Amino acid sequence: MSSKPVEQLSQVIVRFAGDSGDGMQLTGSQFTSEAALLGNDISTLPDFPAEIRAPAGSLPGVSGFQLHFADHDILTPGDAPNVLVAMNPAALKTNLADLPNGGTLIVDADAFTERNLQKAGYAQSPLEDGSLDEYQVHAVPLTSLTVGALKEIEGVTPREAERSKNMFALGLMSWLYGRSIKPTIEFLEAKFGPKRPEIAAANIKALRAGYAFGETTESFAVTYEVKPAKLAPGTYRNITGNQALSLGLVAASRLSGLPLFLGAYPITPASSILEELAGYKHFGVRTFQAEDEIAAAGAAVGAAFGGALGVTTSAGPGVVLKAETVGLAITLELPLVICDIQRAGPSTGMPTKPEQGDLLMVLYGRNSESPVPVVAARSPSDCFHAAIEAVRIALKYRTPVYLLSDAYLANGSEPWLLPELETLPDLTPSFATEPNAGDEFLPYLRDEQTLARPWALPGTPGLEHRIGGLEKADRTGNISYDPENHDLMTRLRAQKVAGIAGDIPELEVDDVLVVGWGGTYGAITAAVQSCRRRGLAVAHAHLRYLNPLPRNTGDVLRRYEKVLIPEMNLGQLLQLVRSQFLVDAIGYNRVRGFPLRAAEVAEAAEALVDAE
């Protein structure tokens, strides 16, 4: 326990920033664990470069991790940090603009060498020229304190000792905010203990030294406390979007009774789904790292033909290659889930940064009339439920379904109220087992309600049939070039997908003004809440389903004189809404490679209210 005075705070936003090799992601995620276990609500935003190790000390090499923790329900990783931990001059330079005046700045004084200053483009040290006077600066010699503390540990090189400075910083931050370092000690023991016990010991010692430093130094006069948040009762765990999506797919496999087959090709920021699912072989999960994106999707279709739950995961540059396979799945009318973890583009773009730029691609990016249902996750933990919903639609309607996430949701994390298994839907599909037209089996004889065709698996006697990419005759599925038949089949495929609108919840709103979809959920919800606290009649509708849209979408939109659509693209949903419903919606669009800020969305909403 600290002997210094304790100040109560309702929420804190901390950003750790350092060189790619400084272990900022690990530091951030451990601090997150500590906050989560204390019962705070949390939301995180890792922000790292695409390069694995850009030149040390350089501006492009800066890696950051922002954590928002609070004693109440929060929705975003926070617009601007209250505390910035900068491990070197480059980290300070790239992040300082986000720190409001009066914010707390903790820097590693040892890293402000002439060489590092030069690499960051500082003519003189900002620690000495008065340029940081607006902030509460704590220049702590983190590196030398760490190396000093580890002198007596045998088998640890000076370089390794120096690399433990992130744990020193974490120890200091843990003290400052009254977090227990116990979970981090356990983590370090598990991570390094078995193979390099001396590294575990060094890191733990650095962590403890940082904690003790806080207690003894004059530099920090008070510590802070953020009490546990009042969250809904239940069991929680901290989870990232890609973890939640992976677990959702495993759960969907169990709920449907179908073995999961994932075809994937490594791509940022989707690769961690492939890696995560590769660890679930005892759940019967088959992961196939294909030769390319096309084969990854193709293999998933092949698996689906054989009765598996076929899934393929990628990001935009890979999804675009899968378009022909999605087209095949549309006409074969086989279930397939394609996960697009969106990132900034076009082309390679900014691989580690989020964007919502793929909406129109997944809706329309195929030849001819090829409708596909689209489901979008809205928060890291929601990826679990969105994945189950995508599978439900795919299996029930025998159609490919796009599941949209993005780099922010994928890597960001939040507490997840673990669902009771009984509350999850039964996804068991019905397979065709006998002829459906007298003695005959007609592979395109549809269910009257869903318009789904029967799914007859190879191995089922008497139901042998051929399907393919050529247009099929209604009912029989034989090749047909008949003009009227093609017109009919095109309309049937469209009707089938449109009909899903009857099987998804309608939008629930009391007073709509701001409409969003996907990963902007947190920012928009926080913005709308702040507007309403100020008495503004602003409400929020968030679209999980982009195709088909909920049945009442047009009605809801038309009820409002003004509609604001914030997106991390240049207005893709905006264009859809305007063209489909003739609603004069206004966009708020930013593509900077990081999530929208709640404050800017609130400002845009307020401006719209004022304009009335």
Next chain:
Amino acid sequence: MTTGGNLTAKDFRTDQEVRWCPGCGDYAILAAMQSFMPELGIERENTVFISGIGCAARFPYYMNTYGMHSIHGRAPAIATGLATTRPDLSVWVVTGDGDALSIGGNHLIHALRRNVNFKILLFNNRIYGLTKGQYSPTSEIGKVTKSTPMGSLDWPFNPISLAVGAEATFVARAIDTDKKGMTEVLRAAAEHRGSAFVEIFQNCPIFNDDAFDYVRDDKEGVNRIALRHGEPITWGKDGEKALRQRPDGTIEACNAGEDGVLVHDQTHAEPALAFALSRVTQATHGGTPVGIFRNVERPVYDDLMAEQLQAAEAKRGKGDLAELLHSGETWVVS
């Protein structure tokens, strides 16, 4: 319900009108396949034909089994997903020279190196037929076609060399009109566990007629070099010609009576011998090898994957969903 044992060729025909051009080599291959399938003793419902795009790719529509006519070049990828999740099925890929070697080249080599348990039949007519006569990746250099009025510039693939180079475990060549030889090759391919690659010389009477006349019409065996495991490689009207290996590993033609006539070993662990044999051509050696170039055993991708699943379950127990969701650090809010 049918059982594999009592089937006849007729059972494998569908009610669909076969729409290849008159005289197309595909008819002979289809007929040979339909006659051969009953011999396998596999129920129709446990057999799946998957094709890509091209003339050959219509094949599944004419086989009364399960089937998928998919997208250009992708059949090996789709079949990989099916074969890997359904080891109980007999999976056949039907493809052509453009489908397998051009747009689908990547899928082909990767399927072969993985040794996925399916059979690939490559109908090679050295031309694009369905798009009406452009040169293909197996067309000879200088081929004058609609898209190459002054002759094609690209060096052709030798499909056997390519498959051996990808370390396919079973590589063979057959001729559309040689029903007996093709059936022997198909039989061995079906018995092989893992990827089996069969190139079938197939005549396109419309856009590349007579491309393989030197072996198709070769009733006397003047040009066909029949590869028989364990036997000296000889051919000719009276078996007077033979092959032997030079010290550098390449192969030359010689007289059957000379020393060092090569005895065919399709099970040679190294692909080098099969590769050297694949370089024997009508133009360079005065004969064309047909039959099985290579037939070796190597662990099969689908089996290895199934083993990993079993090993994981044996070690960790059958996955428990509730336990999985609650894994990692959890806390309770009351």
